[in-house]
Amino acid sequence: MWTELSATISSLAVAFFMFDKYSHCLPYIFRGYLERNFRKLVNFVNPYVEITFHEYTGERLKRSDAFCAIQNYLSTSSTENAKRLKADAVNESQSVILSMDDHEEVTDVFNGVKVWWASGKIPPHSKTISWFAGTEEKRYYKLTFHKYYREIITKSYIQHVLKEGKEIAEKNRRRMLYTNTPSKDWQGWKPTKWGNIVFEHPSTFDTLAMETQKKDVIKKDLIKFSKGKDYYAKIGKAWKRGYLLYGPPGTGKSSMIAAMANLLDYDVYDIELTTIKDNSELRKLLIDTKGKSIIVIEDIDCSLDLTGQRKKRKKKDDDEADKEKDPISKLKKEAEEERESGSKVTLSGLLNVIDGIWSACGGERIIIFTTNYVDKLDPALIRTGRMDKHIEMSYCCFEAFKVLAKNYLDIESHELFGKIEEVFADTKMSPAYVADILMPKSEEEDGETCLKNLIAGLEAAKKSEEAAMLKTKDGVVTEG
Ligand SMILES: Nc1ncnc2c1ncn2[C@@H]1O[C@H](COP(=O)(O)OP(=O)(O)OP(=O)(O)O)[C@@H](O)[C@H]1O
């Protein structure tokens, strides 16, 4: 019986191979008929069911969540069974994640039922030679099981795999810092809009020098937001929050963003507006961001020429009369100016995208704008509802200094603190500058020397401020 059965299977396999290879030689009408019946016969003999999970599905803009979950799930069983594995380092190589290599197979047992997982990839169809090998390859996982267990596999096993896979992903998650790539690099169908590296900024709210009360308010606000999923759903508002960080250079705006990301365990998307060609590119970039993330646009006043655009509009009004005289040459000049300005992201474009994606993408996202010159920003950009919270990062005060002294020198109190408090009262010095003075420059330099250096630095700054005041005819010193 076994000999007969194996002979039948071999004949079928040969027939199937021949059919697959030469079916295109048959007339179309026969081909369809034969194919249907042939498949029926193969299905009758073959008792196994196969399910394929592709890495990219649908519009292929986003990696399939199911594929990622399976990849993570299989990392455990493949470590034990597979002979060829792929390794990826986590946390500066302290631990390594192993996953199944391409064209490898592992088995898994669920409630006594055995299943087979195989990994594979479909080579690109295009015949062109690419420098970016692999970007067009389509990877997949194939699950094979006996048709007798169809119900248990499709109803329980797959759920179990996806759940476990997501839990493993959460455990191994590394926070990422994403930066946008120029649109000329957005090739193929794989998402290459964002380049990423592991985010490992050490700044926290403990290392941030600012008034304790102000810090606590911000921390509470962030934590309330991150736990507010149900609340935001209840009030019918997209789960997002906008922060505007403003203040002079070196007052800790970028450090604050890192501290926020570390507190909430969010990814950071750092958008460089000047490399974005137009509003539609900005929209594509923002839609391609994940939840639990902070989207940052630093120095918004510099990256988007808001003031310039307004000035241009004013200039346009002034030149209205000239335009009437020679409208064609005037329009040509304007188009030239527009082309020269590079990025065409406009204020209204930015506002539309922010309002648009906020309402369309539900996941928790924080958007942060930073600026050194809050007065220069267009009120529309920072109105409540868009930028919910405005945080001023100011010059170093005595309380902020105490945080720095504790962190940099391990000093919580010292006899020189009284003198330092006095000088801080009427001197403007950025925390970055104070931090730099407090950092010992050699093994011999101790805490007290650093504090003395700081007093000297503060007094020198005070003197130069007074000198500048005297120089100014009307006695008003302009900031900076
Ligand atoms: N408030 C602060 N607390 C602790 N360290 C600070 C603070 N402000 C500045 N520093 C120190 O100064 C360095 C520069 O600060 P940071 O980049 O955060 O300033 P910034 O406000 O973003 O400046 P810019 O406006 O130039 O971007 C930081 O690496 C940090 O060491």
Ligand SMILES: [Mg+2]
């Ligand atoms: Mg900064």
